[in-house]
Amino acid sequence: MEPASLLPSIIFAGLVRVMLMLYGLWHDANFTVKYTDVDYYVFTDAASHVIHGESPYSRATYRYTPLLAWALIPNIYVHQCFGKVIFIVCDILAAVLIHKILRSQSCSAQSSVFCAQLWLFNPITITVSTRGNAESVMSVLVLIALHYFTKNTTLQSLVVASVTYAISVHVKIFPATYAVAIYFYVNSKYFNHQPVFSVMPNRYRVLAGVIGATTFAVLTGLCYLMYGYEFLHETYLYHVIRQDTRHNFSAYFYLFYLLPDVSWLSAAVFVPQLFLILLSSYHFYEDLIFTCFINTFVFVTFNKVC
Structure with missing residues (x-):
């Protein structure tokens, strides 16, 4: 089975998601209990505050990076489903990345397609993205980082992986739990596919650490300059306490x-x-x-x- 055989599944899965998104418009207009996730209304309200020159955190319970509110400004100007379209696209991309990662790990074409289909036709992933939950964005960021960390071909792969990983941690803090494993994985044998355990820094670890830390610091610093301690508390500290x-x-x-x-x-x-x-x-x-x-x-x- 060729990798291209995933394409029909992608098309069909995309159509299913679009149909559910459109159904959600009708459902929300006719039922008290909405199809759309309550968080999607929070995202949209936060985007509205940004448009009016206010903080996205003026919206109660908005506890995410301001990048999300900025990205969903078209919800106000274009259409209320703009964000859902983005989340659906990310959902489909996640399946493509699953396929690419498995193929790069020497899995058969048939197994790789099957695993991607498990994602594409999983009722949970379908529902999450079409209801307007942003988890598919996190899935894509993490999968891109893992793809390039495990690709092991060029220094450029390590740079792309480090940047993407840092962005994922900025958006939602839980990928920070991968940091120690990534540190151990990226060692002097990194490009030879021969991982050897060592706790000592080397040039690859230092490079990945510096690039990742710089990316995270720049994104977080810019958000802090714009919204101050409120950003830090609502996005990160709130979840600790x-x-x-x-x-x-x-x-x-x-x-x-x-x-x-x-x-x-x-x-x-x-x-x-x-x-x-x-x-x-x-x-x-x-x-x-x-x-x-x-x-x-x-x-x-x-x-x-x-």
């Missing part, structure tokens, strides 16, 4: 419910996450993609808001 007993899928839900006034508890629950992430990063770093999956799984499983 947050306790929410309404999200009762968290392993810590009942603990927070019983001890709502213990201020240090919110920070203490990060310890199991940190320990397991460091452990998996050390044991599995040679397979970077698998390690990132494990670290994401650990992050979600032991997240205090779930």
Whole structure:
């Protein structure tokens, strides 16, 4: 089976998503419970504040990078579904990247297409993007970074991977859990496909670190200059101190419910996450993609808001 055989699936999956997006317009106009994700209304309201020269954080519960509000300004000027189109495109691109990554890892064409189809026709991914959730943007950023980190061909690949990874961390902090694994993976044997464990810095690690840190600092610094401490608090710090007993899928839900006034508890629950992430990063770093999956799984499983 040739890689091009993914194209019919992409076209069909795209049509399904567009149909659901259009259905959402009708559903929202005729039902009390909306098809559109409540966060999409938050994004759009934040974009409206930006248009009027205000902070996107003037919209209550907007706790994202201002880049998202800026990107969705066409929701106001062009059409309310503009952002959904962007999220759908990113959703499709994620499947293409899954296919490319698997092919670069020597998976068969048939297996690579099948795995991409699992993403394309997964009801969850379809629903998430068509309802207006921005997670597909994060998926694309992380997959681009992983593709270029594992491509192992040129110095340019390492630069692209580092920049994209830094952008993903700026947009949403959870990819920071991959940092230690990436550090171990990028070593003196990086371009020879022979990862050797070492904690010592080398030119590849320094290059990746400097480029990534600079990219993150520039993006975060610009946002801070525009919106000050409010940006830092709402985008990053809020998630560190947050306790929410309404999200009762968290392993810590009942603990927070019983001890709502213990201020240090919110920070203490990060310890199991940190320990397991460091452990998996050390044991599995040679397979970077698998390690990132494990670290994401650990992050979600032991997240205090779930």
